[in-house]
Every structure is written in C-alpha cells, then in structure tokens.
Amino acid sequence: MKDDSCSTCPTKSSCAGGCQRSEAELAEMYDLEADMSEGHMIWVELDYTEGNPTLKDVSKQLLGKARSFDDQRVIGILFGPESARNAAREAFSYGADTIYHVRHNSFTDFHLESFTAGLTAVVERVKPNTLILAASDEGRELGPRTAARMGVGITADCTDLEMDKGVLRMTRPTFGGKLMATILSNTRPQMATVRPGAFPLPEVEEGRRGTVINWPMNPAPSIEPLESVAAEEGACLTDAELIISVGGGIGNLRNLEMAKEIADKLGAEMACSRNVVEKGWMEQDRQVGQTGNVVKPKVYLALGISGAVQHQTGMSGSQRIIAINNDPDAAIHQIANVSIIGDVGEFLQRLLKRLDEEKAAEI
C-alpha cells in the first residue's frame, strides 16, 4: 500500500508493522536543515472518544494561532499509534505544515515520561523558535517538565499570544485575574501553555497537505495508576456551558430552591461561593474559586455573589458573566458583562414566572 503522506524515508511508503528505522537513521535520511531554528511547534493533543483519533479543539485553536503569527513553518507534534496518522491530515487542514508523529501503540494514553522524552528529542532536533502547548491537565505537566529538561523558560496559562519579529509576547492573568502580565522569554524555544478557548477555531482548509515525519519511540518507564474509578456526579462543573452560581446574597433556602428549579429548566449546573458551602447549603464540590473548582462556562450567572478575589480566581475565565447583586459597588459588577442591580429573590421570581409563561404559551 502506497501512502504519500509519509515522508519518513525516500521510499515514501508505509511499512508493514510500522517504521522500523532508528532515530539516528531517520535524521540522516531527510533534510532536517529545513526545520532548523525556525518555525512554531505545537503539541497536538488527540481525542480518542469515538475510537478514531481526532484533534482536540484547543489543538486546532493553537495551530490556527501559530499560522497567523508570520510566515514561519507550523510544526505539529503528536503522540499516538499508527492510526493517529489520520489526525495528522486533520492537523494540516488547520494550518500545520509538518507533523512529527511520535509513535507507539501505547500512546493513546498520556504518558508523562515518554511524552517528555519524545518532545525533548524532537525539539532538540528541529530547534523551533516557539513551542506551545495547551494548558490542559496534561499540558500543565508536560510543559514544565519539558522546559526543565531543556533548561528553558515557560509561561503558563496564557490567554493571549502575539508574535513580534520572532519574539513571542505571552500575556497571562495573575493575582486571580486582577492583573495581566505580558512576559517574554530569553531562551529558545519560547515556551507557553495556553488556556483552551483563548483563541477562536480557525477555518478549515480542506485538501491542505503537509509532511508527516515518523518518530518511532520506545516508551519510557512511567508510573501508572493502581486503579481508576469513574468519579461521581458533580465533577462535571468544569465542563458546564451554563452555570448558575449562588452566593451569600441568596439569603434563604426558598430562593435557593427557586435557583435550582431555574437551573433545571435551563439545563444549567449549580455552583456556589464558599460562603454558601460554609452555611451548609451546598456541597464543597460545587464551590467555585481558589479553593474550589475553576470553571469556564459560556455563561456564568452569579446570584448574590460579592465577587471576592478568591471567587474570581475560579470563574474569571467565563465567556460571559451576568451578575445580580443589590449592591452597585459589588466587585462582581466590575467584571460582569451584564449587571443587574437588584434583589435576587425578586429576580428569581420574575425569571421563574417568565419561564412558566413561555411554557404555557408553547402548549
């Protein structure tokens, strides 16, 4: 079977049982000079939920962003078994020029040790100008470990990146989102992890092609969990699109029940501030903030929440914040897209009434 998307060796064919060549052989075989000290490397994270490896949205976002920097090459690196080849094609359509496919059958799962070794090896060979990873749970480990192994700096959790004549300007929130810092790196590659959702999805360029470079690798020894059990319900706050969050201003349990009823009707997840947990009105696993969950829903509806810094830490990444608070000077109003100055109880009653009316009108 001839497969022209593999350019590992001059035969340009896919080899039965996978490419057997060693790293050193590979290096000699193709022209690596083309990659030297240029280009933007993106760790392409894959999703295997339906068996088929596909790109995670954040990887598409990062490829698109790197594409928009300048006209340097965009080099993706992905880890996976043979079948991850399909994901490489997808990566081209989102802006990658070259994909390094670090290959082993066990790489459907994240292996911190192996991925660190693989990433370091490829980076040392390619010498990209920048190296960007998603600030996913995995990226937050792989990034700093790789940076430390290579002895370079890293800026974590960026919300914006700009490229200025080869210099990467990395912007990230600090102090619970109250300050934004723009950071430069004086080592190469310039490394950053970026929050998922920081950039829009790029347009797909169907039929855009690139080069796949195979990088066979033996897994490094790593620690595996003794056991994994599915976490109980309630842990889904971090993926919720719509969150209704209540604070001390909710006032009484009757209002809390109304909020829950509305959440039910709108398909929202309930969350709360620490104040509400301390009252014993909601469980700690629903708390948002520095000592609770970090959430980034499309809409965060804050009911009677003052907006303390510790609370903001957990929700300032929300795309849209709507706040209801009777104190016009409450901190939450400063960060809200829509501020309603008024009583929570009254707001809930009206909203519930409206939803009931709509329902009645439907019937």
Next chain:
Amino acid sequence: MRILLLVKQVPDVSVSGMEDGKVPRGGPSVLNPQCEYALDAAIGLKEDGDEVVAVCMGPPSARESLFRCLELGADRAYHLCDPDFAGSDVWATAKTLARLVTDKESDFDYILCGQRAADGETGQVPSMVAELIGIPQVVGCYRFSREKGSLHVWRERSGWIERFELEPKALVAVEKGCNVHRLPSISDFLGARKKDLMTISRTDISIEREECGLNGSHTVVKKVHVLTSSREGIKLHLDDTSFAIDTVLEAVRRREP
C-alpha cells in the same frame, strides 16, 4: 519516612487589596492555601520516627510561614533567603529548590508541595522540581495514605479518580485537602520557635549568582496592567422593567459572547 514539604508564602490579597496594579509590598502574608493542604497531608501521614522538613524560599517575612509549618508539626525547616534569589521566575525558583534538596536533603522519601500559588504562578514549579531532581510526580492530589512503607495518593482527572502507589522518591503536588482545620498539638505549638529553622543563603548551596534570582530567570515580565474590566459591561436595574429578564434570558440561551 522523610517528607520534604515545599511551601510558599503569598500576599493575603483578601486583606490588602491592590492599587494602581501594584501588589503592596510588606502587606500581610499567609501560607499559600494549597501549601496549607500539603502541610496538612504531610502531618497526617507522619508517624513516630518520621520527619517532616519544611522548605520555603522567600523574603525574611516568609519565616512566619515556616513557623506555621513547625507549629502544626513539621520537625525542621529551611528558609532560602538571599537577595540573590529575588526576582526568580518559575525556572529559577525550581532550580534553587531542587539544588537545596540535592545538596542538603537528598535522602528524602517523598516531596509534598502545593500545586499552585495563589499569587500568580500556575503549578509549574512542582513539575520542574521533580524533573530537575529526576523523580516521578503525581499532581492534583487530594487524598493520601500509607500502606506498608509506600505512599498511596488519589487524584481526579478527566472524570476518573486515580489511585497511585508511589515508591519512595516521588513528588506529590496537593490540590485539595480534606482536613484543613487541623489543630496543632500543644507541644508543637509551644515548641515551634525552638525547632531547627535554618536560613540558607546562596553560598550555602551549589548555585551560582547567574543561575538564580532575576539573573537566572528565563522569562521577563515586560509589562503589567490592571484589568479593570475586560468586558463591556451593561448595567441594568431590575426595577419595574422586564428588560433585565429579557437580556439575561437572551444571553443565557445564546451562550455566545
């Protein structure tokens, strides 16, 4: 079992607030909340004959955070304190901490630390320290127990609760705690100021001036600005208009910026 506990002191933003984008110096400071959990975990794991050694890099005032560790049951402490360490980024911080460990406490069994500092960094230091020392890591942990000489830790990731068995020489970053309101024993509390708290300056460990602090940092903060509001806020009064409800419902249903 010897546990090294890496902690950080952070400004207490709930008290001091911020003006003109400057974090007030010399304001009240506290032990970083996630380090508090790590301390709690370390003390919870400690049995007779074990040692918990706290390590903190920071200005002279950071001694207070170390005293807190000693009061709650840590046995000894190191305070990495030297003007040469000032201005460290994550890399320089990790390097300095790792040097202290390899120079002075290389016979540790486990390193525990808070996952993230409340004042800016985002969990890079634990992974970097583990890498520089050359040991495995498990981050995001919230539960800990001892089973026959090894440490079991739990964490939650992508909807799964994972349990790891760790042989000695591993780093564990603590994200949450179960029992934060541990009270000190009277003897620890009263004896804390008599426990061994060693101040370490740069020349006490094998790190050059160029390798630490601002000089040794690989990243530079180019500018900082206050985020008053990145969002174009609409202000509405609930009063007697249904407009507020309309706006909210529309925003909720559209779910787009």
